[in-house]
Amino acid sequence: MAAYNKKEIIQTLEHIAVYLEIKGENAFRVSAYRKAAQALERDERTIDEIGDPSKLKGIGKGTASIITELREDGRSSFLDELKEEIPSGLITLLSLPGMGGKKIGKLYKELGVEDAAGLRKACEEKKVQNLAGFGAKTEEKILKALDDFGKRPDRLPIAHVMTAVEDITGRLNEFTGINRFELAGSFRRGRETVKDLDFIISTFKPEEVGSQITMMDNIETIVSNGETKISLELAYPEGLIVPVDFRMVEDDAFATTLHHFTGSKDHNVLMRQRAKEKSEKISEYGVESAETGEVITFKDEPAFFAHFNLPYIPPEVREGYDELETKEADLALVETGDIKADLHMHTTWSDGAQSIKEMVEANRERGYTHMAITDHSKFLRVANGLNEERLKRQHEEIRKLNEEYSDFTILTGIEMDILPDGSLDFADDILKETDFVIASIHSAFKQDEETIMKRLETAMHNPYVAMIAHPTGRLIGRRDGYQVDMDRLIQTAAKTDTILELNANPNRLDLASEYVRKAQEQGVKIGINTDAHRFDMLTHMPVGVKAARRGWLKKDTVVNTWDVETLITFLNRNR
Numbered sequence: 001m002a003a004y005n006k007k008e009i010i011q012t013l014e015h016i017a018v019y020l021e022i023k024g025e026n027a028f029r030v031s032a033y034r035k036a037a038q039a040l041e042r043d044e045r046t047i048d049e050i051g052d053p054s055k056l057k058g059i060g061k062g063t064a065s066i067i068t069e070l071r072e073d074g075r076s077s078f079l080d081e082l083k084e085e086i087p088s089g090l091i092t093l094l095s096l097p098g099m100g101g102k103k104i105g106k107l108y109k110e111l112g113v114e115d116a117a118g119l120r121k122a123c124e125e126k127k128v129q130n131l132a133g134f135g136a137k138t139e140e141k142i143l144k145a146l147d148d149f150g151k152r153p154d155r156l157p158i159a160h161v162m163t164a165v166e167d168i169t170g171r172l173n174e175f176t177g178i179n180r181f182e183l184a185g186s187f188r189r190g191r192e193t194v195k196d197l198d199f200i201i202s203t204f205k206p207e208e209v210g211s212q213i214t215m216m217d218n219i220e221t222i223v224s225n226g227e228t229k230i231s232l233e234l235a236y237p238e239g240l241i242v243p244v245d246f247r248m249v250e251d252d253a254f255a256t257t258l259h260h261f262t263g264s265k266d267h268n269v270l271m272r273q274r275a276k277e278k279s280e281k282i283s284e285y286g287v288e289s290a291e292t293g294e295v296i297t298f299k300d301e302p303a304f305f306a307h308f309n310l311p312y313i314p315p316e317v318r319e320g321y322d323e324l325e326t327k328e329a330d331l332a333l334v335e336t337g338d339i340k341a342d343l344h345m346h347t348t349w350s351d352g353a354q355s356i357k358e359m360v361e362a363n364r365e366r367g368y369t370h371m372a373i374t375d376h377s378k379f380l381r382v383a384n385g386l387n388e389e390r391l392k393r394q395h396e397e398i399r400k401l402n403e404e405y406s407d408f409t410i411l412t413g414i415e416m417d418i419l420p421d422g423s424l425d426f427a428d429d430i431l432k433e434t435d436f437v438i439a440s441i442h443s444a445f446k447q448d449e450e451t452i453m454k455r456l457e458t459a460m461h462n463p464y465v466a467m468i469a470h471p472t473g474r475l476i477g478r479r480d481g482y483q484v485d486m487d488r489l490i491q492t493a494a495k496t497d498t499i500l501e502l503n504a505n506p507n508r509l510d511l512a513s514e515y516v517r518k519a520q521e522q523g524v525k526i527g528i529n530t531d532a533h534r535f536d537m538l539t540h541m542p543v544g545v546k547a548a549r550r551g552w553l554k555k556d557t558v559v560n561t562w563d564v565e566t567l568i569t570f571l572n573r574n575r
Contacts (some may be wrong), residue, residue: 003072003547004070004071005354005534007352007534009040009067009070009071010040012079013060014033016066017037019079020101021100022090022101023085023086026107032161033185035059036058039056039058040053040353041384044349044394045355047067047083047348048178053216056378057393058540069203069301085088086108089114092115092116092159093107094394095149100139103133105132107128107348110131114511116146121448123142146405155193156192156193156194157476158193158241158506158543159506161187161197162506163237163413164236164242164244169183169312172199172201173414175209176212177204179202180254181200181202182258183197184199184200184258184263185263186559188262189262189264189319190549191550192476193477196245197243197245198245199245199246200247200254200258201246202250202493204250206227207227209246210227210248212231213232213330216232219234219235220241223243224325229245230245231243248283249328251380252286253286253297254286255297255303255304256282257285258301262315263318264318266319266447267313267320267323268288268320270320270324271318272308274308274417298425299378306340310324311328312331314333314349317549317550317552332551332552332554333549334385334528334548334553336542337533339528340562340564341363341368342368342370342530342541343413343436343529344424344438344467345373345529345531345533346383346415346503347373347375349373349385349394350380350386351382354534354535356373356401357401359532360405360408360410362538363403363408369564370410372410372435373394373410373412374412374436374438375413375415375560376415377418377426378415385425388430391414391426395434397411398411411564413434414434414437414440415469415568417433418439418455419443420444420461423458424458424465434504436467438468439462439465439468440468440469441455441456442473444487446482448483452483452484456471456484457492460492467500467501467532468493468500469529470503470531471489471500471510472511472512474507474512476507476508478507485532486515491522499525499526499559500516500524501526502527502528502544502547502553503530503544504545506540509543511551513550513551514551515552516547516550516551517552519550520554525557527560529544
């Protein structure tokens, strides 16, 4: 197994602490692992730079040996032992609201609860409310949570299915008998959630391809197995079941089948109306003449649209509004290849997994010309936020690193909290020395809309704040975020010339695409950033770009497409 980075080691130590809580181990032993995790979190170095972890305050020989094993082997034999000792069904209960290791341990030890079914039975028999620290209301809440827990959602957030997309794409690339294939449906259009995944496959050997599909090793259910369509439910970690349709067509019909199953339904209605005006009929197999019955096929989608005297319409804007009446120039949307920088990311100085230099090298490898290091500010203690002294030290390290590169620029930065009382985490004399200041809300989500808006507006009116990050705080399918008057936010951003972020993390995609479009219409600049806390999160940039395209974003609107000189001039305009 691959060696663990510092972030992964911290998470594993916290997992061990939870397992020990469930086992009912004494509080001092549990605390030892949490203290070790905190000690690593506070240290600004990578795990390799730390060297011997036992030299850090808060880490004893026992926890140090586990850290070393994780660093060298990418596993913990002690955690493996704990997993063997504790019923796996208990771990799934951690996803229930308000259920931590201590409570689950009490249910396990005192009531013999080992899984969700056992917990439901104990609640229904009124046994849970009699335990110390629970009560009747808690029991009622647990039952409601279990009801929600057991439901399979109608639509899955794209963050949940991205592993499946990567997995299936990799397999199809290895199959024999496939000419070409593409993922259609809501995923291709950049929707935030999907009902299922639709793969369109060009093949002259559907039986051969179909046999390979039905032999995949993570099939939960074969829903249907026809000659040209196979529907499966595929199983992935943490109980995730992903419905997938595979449609097999001859290559001549590939373009029209791809268009048909990309959708949306409303877009397809518009296209059928356009065809009717030409005395033609669109099907998934081609375009048929109503007069002669001749079926025309196309090598690709651009040729299909050209047949109707239309420019190529990107999948992301096929929603049945005005895309057929839009000028070709307005369909020239931002592309991943336009991105020159990622301007929101974290390092080991706060709660990231990699050092500054490691993140710099990773960004250079992606072909970027510049970037910003934006660790958390001091208010966010849980993320080891930087105080004024540490921020100054970090900026000095960044300046030294800049001297090493002639072809790359690292901007100093900070993701600064907007505090619950509306004030900012740093004073202006600190902010004016920072190249790229991000302001964001991480606390007091339940405040009323007016209070939230005043917090955001305080930041936007500050001359040193460049951007508002993930402006609504939402997590798709998990959290709605705080109350924001979106029109007022966009108007203020336009007035103050403040960048609004489209956070590319697939769990966020915040701003949502419809507000991104409104912002562009009012002249607001948008930043598409990954908010990366480790290397693999840098790969989320195309997800953010797809969401931006869904909001009709042009290249020039997106500050990440600018060269570094243009960006710096913009950042310094009010200083």
